Amino acid sequence: MVKVIDIGRVVVKVLGREAGRKAVVVDIVDENYVVITGPKPITGVKRRRVNINHIEPTDKKIDIKRGASDDEVAKAIEAAGLVEYMRERVKPSFVGITKAETK
Known part of the structure; x- marks a missing residue:
């Protein structure tokens, strides 16, 4: 499966200290x-x-330009009505990640 990762795509971190956060x-x-x-x-x-192997794209996308500042991203999230969605934490799924990639 090819990951669709583009500017403005909402993703979930699946590895690292921020795992489960959007x-x-x-x-x-x-x-x-x-x-x-x-x-x-x-x-x-x-x-x-x-690394793109440490994130999983969602079906949500916001309208921002490349290199947008944190303030611009926050305003775009609010405009799209996704603030509560972004605050929700999810349990990361490791489907498609091999054991070697998690080390």
Whole structure:
């Protein structure tokens, strides 16, 4: 299955200390890495570069430009009415992730 990861896509972190929290893709670094942000006041996820194997895309997407600031992302989340959705934590599923990828 090919992951659809594009600017503005809401994703769930499946690995790391922020596992189960939602974030928004704000930039695509290369075929392996993207930059995400919560932003931190809403979801607790700091802006950072992550491996695409550590995130799972959702069906939600917000309208932001590439490299949008945390304030712009927060306003877009509010405009889309997704604040409560973003605050909900989910239990990450490890479907499709091999044991070698989790190390």
